[in-house]
Amino acid sequence: MILLLAILFVPPAIPHLLPFGTQAPRLRPADAVFVLSGGEGRIQAGYRAWNSGAAKDLCILGAGKMVEPADLLPEAASLPAGALKRIYVERWSENTLENAFSAKSIVSARGYSAVILVTSDYHAPRAHLAFRKVLPEGVRLDVIPVASGSGSKGGVAWRWARRHFLEGWKYWGYRVLLRWERGIPAFRPQQSGFRREKSGILSVPRTITLRPEIASFPSRQSRIAIG
Numbered sequence: 001m002i003l004l005l006a007i008l009f010v011p012p013a014i015p016h017l018l019p020f021g022t023q024a025p026r027l028r029p030a031d032a033v034f035v036l037s038g039g040e041g042r043i044q045a046g047y048r049a050w051n052s053g054a055a056k057d058l059c060i061l062g063a064g065k066m067v068e069p070a071d072l073l074p075e076a077a078s079l080p081a082g083a084l085k086r087i088y089v090e091r092w093s094e095n096t097l098e099n100a101f102s103a104k105s106i107v108s109a110r111g112y113s114a115v116i117l118v119t120s121d122y123h124a125p126r127a128h129l130a131f132r133k134v135l136p137e138g139v140r141l142d143v144i145p146v147a148s149g150s151g152s153k154g155g156v157a158w159r160w161a162r163r164h165f166l167e168g169w170k171y172w173g174y175r176v177l178l179r180w181e182r183g184i185p186a187f188r189p190q191q192s193g194f195r196r197e198k199s200g201i202l203s204v205p206r207t208i209t210l211r212p213e214i215a216s217f218p219s220r221q222s223r224i225a226i227g
Contacts, residue, residue, distance in 0.1 A: 012168020015125035030055040030142065031112035034103050036096070036127060037062045039120035043072055045146045046118040050086075051075075055116055057086045061102050062093040096127050097174075100134035107139060114140040121145035122163045126171040133178045 033055040035046030043060060050058040063072055069089050070077060076084060093102040107115065115135070119127045124145040132141055148160060 011172060012165050015168050015171040016122070016164055018125065029053055030114040030116045030140070031110070032057040032059050032106070033116045033118060033144075034099075034106075034131075035060045036099050036117070036119040036123070037064070037072070039123060039146065040148070041146045042118055042120060045144060047073060047075060049116060049118065049144055057088065057110070057112075059088045059090065059103070059106055061090045061099045062095075063089050063091050065091050067091075096123070096130050097134075097177075099127070100130040103131060104134050104136070107135060112139060114142075116142045116144060118144045118146065120148050120163075122148055122160075122167045126167055126174050129171060129174050129178065 033046050033050045035043050035058070037043060037060055046058060046060070049055065060072060063069075069087075072089065073087070076087065079087075088106065090102050090106070093099045103115070106112070117124075117127060117131055124143055128141070128143050135141060148163065
């Protein structure tokens with residue numbers, strides 16, 4: 001019984017105990033903060049980091065097609081035009097791996113060499129794994145984990161434990177999926193321009209292209225137009 005419990009609970013705990021990124025002092029700001037939308041407090045934490053000078057650009061990934069930039073970032077209404085030009089919103093990615101591919105297309109288009117990843121603490125190990133594998137090797141990747149909070153009430157504590165348990169197993173799934181580097185498609189932006197929203201925030205292009213020699217991953221065609 002003890003062995004079964006160990007097999008069930010020890011593997012998902014390991015990713016949350018391993019170091020997955022650093023926040024070492026920088027001699028200069030990063031090129032961009034990449035915020036993975038979908039978790040409470042992520043966008044606010046990313047905005048604070050960007051607004052404090054941690055990076056030049058702010059990129060919000062996986063925002064959703066129907067979400068208005070003003071709803072994502074109300075603070076943008078008070079920003080000068082020059083600052084708005086440094087904010088990008090990407091709408092098509094729907095999971096962590098697609099977030100990483102989207103980030104790679106932006107990194108390639110903008111020539112970034114150092115980025116900061118912002119996501120929830122329970123999600124950070126898997127997100128860091130995906131981004132580190134997908135982004136070019138020379139790109140520096142730091143992580144800002146946003147505390148999800150364990151809480152003192154039973155219901156909140158249960159959600160905290162459940163999130164960490166599930167994310168731990170998802171991490172090992174990604175380790176298997178990403179083990180074979182040649183199976184990872186290299187996304188390249190089809191267009192170099194960015195569409196400006198009415199709010200002044202820029203939208204990342206949604207159409208991307210795969211290298212023909214690895215266009216079969218996973219059951220996708222060589223050209224993907226994300227609608």
